[in-house]
Amino acid sequence: MKATRRHFLGLGVTATAAAVLGPRPRSARAQATGPRVVVVGGGFAGASCARALRHADPRIVVTLVEPSATFTACPFSNAVIGGLRELSAQQFTYERVAADNITIARTSATAVDAQPKSITLADGVKLPYDRLVLAPGIDIRWGALPGYDEAAATQMPHAWRAGEQTLLLRRQLEAMDDGGLVVISAPANPFRCPPGPYERASLIAHFLKTKKPKSKLIVLDAKDAFSKQGLFQAAWAELYPGLLEWVPLSKGGNVTSVDAATRTLITDFGRHQAKVANVIPPQKAGRIAEVAGVADRSGWCPIDPITFESKLQAGIHVIGDAAIAGAMPKSAFAANSQAKVCAAAVATLLAGGTPSIPKLINTCYSLVAPDYGISVAGVYQPTGGQLADVPGAGGVSPSGAPRETRKAEAVLAEAWFRTITAEAFG
Amino acid sequence: MRSVVAAAIAYVTIAAATVASAEPPAGAAACSGCHPSAARGSSPVTRLAGRDRAEIVKAMQDFRSGARTGTVMDRIAKGFTDAEIQAIAAWYAAQR
Numbered sequence: 001m002k003a004t005r006r007h008f009l010g011l012g013v014t015a016t017a018a019a020v021l022g023p024r025p026r027s028a029r030a031q032a033t034g035p036r037v038v039v040v041g042g043g044f045a046g047a048s049c050a051r052a053l054r055h056a057d058p059r060i061v062v063t064l065v066e067p068s069a070t071f072t073a074c075p076f077s078n079a080v081i082g083g084l085r086e087l088s089a090q091q092f093t094y095e096r097v098a099a100d101n102i103t104i105a106r107t108s109a110t111a112v113d114a115q116p117k118s119i120t121l122a123d124g125v126k127l128p129y130d131r132l133v134l135a136p137g138i139d140i141r142w143g144a145l146p147g148y149d150e151a152a153a154t155q156m157p158h159a160w161r162a163g164e165q166t167l168l169l170r171r172q173l174e175a176m177d178d179g180g181l182v183v184i185s186a187p188a189n190p191f192r193c194p195p196g197p198y199e200r201a202s203l204i205a206h207f208l209k210t211k212k213p214k215s216k217l218i219v220l221d222a223k224d225a226f227s228k229q230g231l232f233q234a235a236w237a238e239l240y241p242g243l244l245e246w247v248p249l250s251k252g253g254n255v256t257s258v259d260a261a262t263r264t265l266i267t268d269f270g271r272h273q274a275k276v277a278n279v280i281p282p283q284k285a286g287r288i289a290e291v292a293g294v295a296d297r298s299g300w301c302p303i304d305p306i307t308f309e310s311k312l313q314a315g316i317h318v319i320g321d322a323a324i325a326g327a328m329p330k331s332a333f334a335a336n337s338q339a340k341v342c343a344a345a346v347a348t349l350l351a352g353g354t355p356s357i358p359k360l361i362n363t364c365y366s367l368v369a370p371d372y373g374i375s376v377a378g379v380y381q382p383t384g385g386q387l388a389d390v391p392g393a394g395g396v397s398p399s400g401a402p403r404e405t406r407k408a409e410a411v412l413a414e415a416w417f418r419t420i421t422a423e424a425f426g
Numbered sequence: 427m428r429s430v431v432a433a434a435i436a437y438v439t440i441a442a443a444t445v446a447s448a449e450p451p452a453g454a455a456a457c458s459g460c461h462p463s464a465a466r467g468s469s470p471v472t473r474l475a476g477r478d479r480a481e482i483v484k485a486m487q488d489f490r491s492g493a494r495t496g497t498v499m500d501r502i503a504k505g506f507t508d509a510e511i512q513a514i515a516a517w518y519a520a521q522r
Contacts, residue, residue: 052455333459340455348449356449359510361456363498377498379453379505393505397497409497412460415469419462426464 034059042066045320046135052343082203136286152260180275285322326387365413373409
């Protein structure tokens with residue numbers, strides 16, 4: 001028995017050493033005895049799923065494929081743009097993830113073979129898997145908006161994947177003369193973070209109000225309705241009257257093309273020449289989804305609502321922003337919630353069991369000002385092959401609530417960020 | 427002999443923990459998006475692991491009925507049945 005115990009300890013030490021070595025997935029495989037799961041993408045969905053898999057069944061050998069050494073979180077990045085927060089507060093490494101005996105392959109995935117099940121990495125290494133989890137987030141649909149390509153994004157940042165783009169937009173706002181026109185264009189559904197464009201408009205308006213009060217902000221929208229609309233508009237009327245104007249689709253808000261050289265946004269109704277232009281462009285699932293054949297013609301990935309297994313490719317699961325998750329929005333909370341359900345289902349499937357029917361939750365906080373938070377929440381369950389709202393549950397913060405409630409939600413928003421990033425990366 | 431028994435107990439505990447954690451009851455996994463799982467760190471949101479089962483059940487039922495006001499929990503609790511609340515509470519109460 002003593003020998004057995006020593007044997008267990010020995011295995012633990014070996015596995016830890018393999019994880020610390022980093023981009024040497026082969027060494028971990030050589031030691032491996034349990035089923036192999038490869039997770040592609042180290043965002044909220046992928047990192048949470050990798051960890052949840054190890055927690056669900058420590059025999060599972062998990063490799064996380066992620067080319068970046070640092071993850072830059074999108075939630076709260078609007079506060080960075082508005083000068084309320086530094087980008088470093090958004091950044092996390094994978095050291096603690098690796099410490100959970102997860103091998104980090106610091107490269108990108110370039111191909112997926114369904115038979116035999118393996119994924120090819122950019123360095124040519126082939127990783128066999130028993131189940132694959134894709135959490136690739138979003139890609140920009142370059143060219144979907146005429147005039148908006150990668151070069152245009154250096155003049156008119158999207159800042160919809162946090163990092164350099166976030167800082168570029170902030171620097172442009174800081175450099176703008178007082179009295180300038182700022183324009184945000186918001187895309188049609190679906191897209192990452194439905195309330196995001198409106199939180200961004202709010203925090204840019206806050207920046208302008210305090211630093212450049214003669215300026216104006218216009219939001220050109222490809223939609224007539226948006227997330228938490230009533231709460232946002234009530235707050236804008238109270239906090240930013242005359243400064244922030246929202247132009248819906250029906251009033252000519254749909255941007256049909258852009259000219260990056262002159263920072264001009266063209267709609268069916270006219271032209272808006274901006275001093276600072278933030279183009280939030282149409283999006284699709286991250287590229288590996290298309291490569292793996294799990295994205296449909298919409299550009300997003302249909303999934304089984306119980307296991308998050310692709311409806312197009314067996315053995316491949318898709319979670320987070322890339323998935324078509326029915327009523328669930330593309331949010332960090334939803335990604336984390338899906339990651340844990342998917343991990344439990346994958347562990348059960350690998351053990352030969354039948355996954356149970358899950359229930360999922362989403363909560364999204366938005367800041368309208370530094371001390372003014374609002375939220376939307378939802379509870380979801382599989383219904384008719386989709387994730388649907390549980391009737392009677394969910395909804396937005398009460399309208400007309402006192403300022404203490406808004407302040408409390410701003411505090412809860414920050415607490416949420418600390419907790420969810422600790423679960424995924426801490 | 428003592429070491430044999432101890433090892434056997436340890437093995438059973440590990441096996442039980444593995445089975446229990448593989449499939450949390452419906453909805454339970456989502457809570458840790460806001461409720462911190464680690465004891466360290468500060469959050470105004472309650473840690474659920476190791477909390478009294480009856481206390482969790484009452485909080486959820488009161489949020490659901492409106493007897494207790496919340497910011498988001500009143501909206502979330504309405505999505506759960508009594509049986510689901512019982513299962514989630516038992517699961518968290520059993521954790522450390």
